[in-house]
Amino acid sequence: MPSRLLEVFRAHPVHLHDNHIDFESVPELPDSHAWPPVVDYPSEDLYEESVPIIDLMDPNATKLVGNACETWGMFQVTNHGIPINLLKDVETEGRRLFQLPAQHKLKAARPSNGISGYGRARINSFFPKLMWSEGFTIVGSPVEHARQLWPQEYNKFCDVMEEYEKEMKNLSSRVMWIMLGSLGITKEDLSWAGLKSNPEGVCAALQLNSYPPCPEPNRAMGLAAHTDSTLLTVLYQNSTSGLQVLRDGVQWVTVPPITGTLVVNVGDLLHILSNGRFLSVLHRAVVHRTRHRLSLAYLYGPPSDIQISPLSKLIDPKHPPLYHPVTWSEYLGRKAKHFNKALSTVQLCGPQNGFIDINQNRMKVVW
Numbered sequence: 001m002p003s004r005l006l007e008v009f010r011a012h013p014v015h016l017h018d019n020h021i022d023f024e025s026v027p028e029l030p031d032s033h034a035w036p037p038v039v040d041y042p043s044e045d046l047y048e049e050s051v052p053i054i055d056l057m058d059p060n061a062t063k064l065v066g067n068a069c070e071t072w073g074m075f076q077v078t079n080h081g082i083p084i085n086l087l088k089d090v091e092t093e094g095r096r097l098f099q100l101p102a103q104h105k106l107k108a109a110r111p112s113n114g115i116s117g118y119g120r121a122r123i124n125s126f127f128p129k130l131m132w133s134e135g136f137t138i139v140g141s142p143v144e145h146a147r148q149l150w151p152q153e154y155n156k157f158c159d160v161m162e163e164y165e166k167e168m169k170n171l172s173s174r175v176m177w178i179m180l181g182s183l184g185i186t187k188e189d190l191s192w193a194g195l196k197s198n199p200e201g202v203c204a205a206l207q208l209n210s211y212p213p214c215p216e217p218n219r220a221m222g223l224a225a226h227t228d229s230t231l232l233t234v235l236y237q238n239s240t241s242g243l244q245v246l247r248d249g250v251q252w253v254t255v256p257p258i259t260g261t262l263v264v265n266v267g268d269l270l271h272i273l274s275n276g277r278f279l280s281v282l283h284r285a286v287v288h289r290t291r292h293r294l295s296l297a298y299l300y301g302p303p304s305d306i307q308i309s310p311l312s313k314l315i316d317p318k319h320p321p322l323y324h325p326v327t328w329s330e331y332l333g334r335k336a337k338h339f340n341k342a343l344s345t346v347q348l349c350g351p352q353n354g355f356i357d358i359n360q361n362r363m364k365v366v367w
């Protein structure tokens, strides 16, 4: 992780390690974790609509991806080329980590001013109640923290996670170009993307999320509604549902786990690059009474100090730029301070004719 990004986390420490509970041994929901009842808790009913499922080998994939980014900000992909055995391996290794005793996992605790390691989601600091989840963040090699968890047998975990990071990096880049291609954007239009010698390269983090079974799932929250500060995120979820996406700013829709598929969502930076065409969509994770849920989010971003601004090809008199240029590290600082309002702090103009304000602080351009 480039030092610029580390500086952001150092400048915005979050103290989240007090009052750790052992999720497995709690008979009822503690007050510290009791949220207002979750509306739209997943039921067995079939939803009328669900996020699109797109075969990346489909000759129409570019069009389908573009459409999904403009209407949902999220889609599932099949035929993505990630070996199924690798998905199984990351799930097994993720489980192995989260099954460790609560006190043992804290040996690899993420420092309050750091980015990697075990702990609660940073966004907990914006809410009065704690979330029913735990996480492990990997940036680059996980070896330092893995050695604290398994002094002898850390190799398998590291090998699997590093292989997964490599595959995810390639897939994320491929999917980003399909997304941008749907807007008529080519590599020539994005100067930083062609910088082979960029010393930092793209930046990314792998976030493992664990949602233990919960005695009162509809009064608990796995991961509160947020958008990702990335260009895009690729998410693997195990066979337990929990991910939900806010449709049209009003309805929570469950994204069902489908074996072998991966979920892709647009992040705030791609929303900015696309000048509001692509939705950086609010999503959250709810929890289950008896089942453990595991997800792995690959958070894909640009080099940390490259200015990200609406692409000139997408600007014309009818579509003025909606956002100020911002680097990823600046943006993460804004997110750490303003959370879901960060995007509106880089907005150039308020909602006006031709724009609708969705998700309170995001704009979707009606082209």
Ligand SMILES: O=C(O)CCC(=O)C(=O)O
Pocket: 207, 209, 223, 228, 235, 237, 242, 243, 244, 283, 284, 285, 294, 295, 297
């Ligand atoms: O667990 C999930 O399904 C969502 C995870 C997520 O949104 C994230 O890690 O940013």
Ligand SMILES: [Fe+2]
Pocket: 226, 227, 228, 233, 283, 297
């Ligand atoms: Fe997310």
